[in-house]
Amino acid sequence: MDLLKERLRKNGMRLTPQRMAVLEYIYESKTHPTAQDIYQQIKDKFDTLSLSTVYNNLNALIKLGYAMELTYGDAATRYDYKEDDEVHYHAICLQCGNVIDFEYSALEDMCQKLEKTYGFDPVSPRLEVFGYCKECKGVMNNEI
Numbered sequence: 001m002d003l004l005k006e007r008l009r010k011n012g013m014r015l016t017p018q019r020m021a022v023l024e025y026i027y028e029s030k031t032h033p034t035a036q037d038i039y040q041q042i043k044d045k046f047d048t049l050s051l052s053t054v055y056n057n058l059n060a061l062i063k064l065g066y067a068m069e070l071t072y073g074d075a076a077t078r079y080d081y082k083e084d085d086e087v088h089y090h091a092i093c094l095q096c097g098n099v100i101d102f103e104y105s106a107l108e109d110m111c112q113k114l115e116k117t118y119g120f121d122p123v124s125p126r127l128e129v130f131g132y133c134k135e136c137k138g139v140m141n142n143e144i
Helices: 002-010 017-028 035-045 051-063 105-118 134-143
Strands: 067-070 078-081 089-093 099-102 128-131
Touching (some): 017 035
Antiparallel strands (some): 067 078, 089 099
16 A cells, blocks of 8 residues: 555646545455445545535546546446556446456457557456356345
């Protein structure tokens, strides 16, 4: 987290307590929270925190490349912390909206091949798989 703070300072970003709380929450969260989730979890720490402040901080982090916005159809927009060198993809449950991180080296290999063969530089490869998580499948199977 200290390295991340230093990078933010170098990019001219003020490290306000609210901004750091938003960043720390998405950094530590494995649940791909919505802005509302983040707000609910950190609001008691700040007298003046608003949902708008959370959105503004998320947008600032996205612009600098330290967070990404995940929008899937009608479900609420979720946010994910983004490392410079870390690549992962998402499996999204159509029932509950849960987002699961996974790695897929074949896509990374394909990106390397695109660059080597065609001179194409893939900047932001994205893979999303929609289906049903284990919990929702269990509920659906019990309803049959």
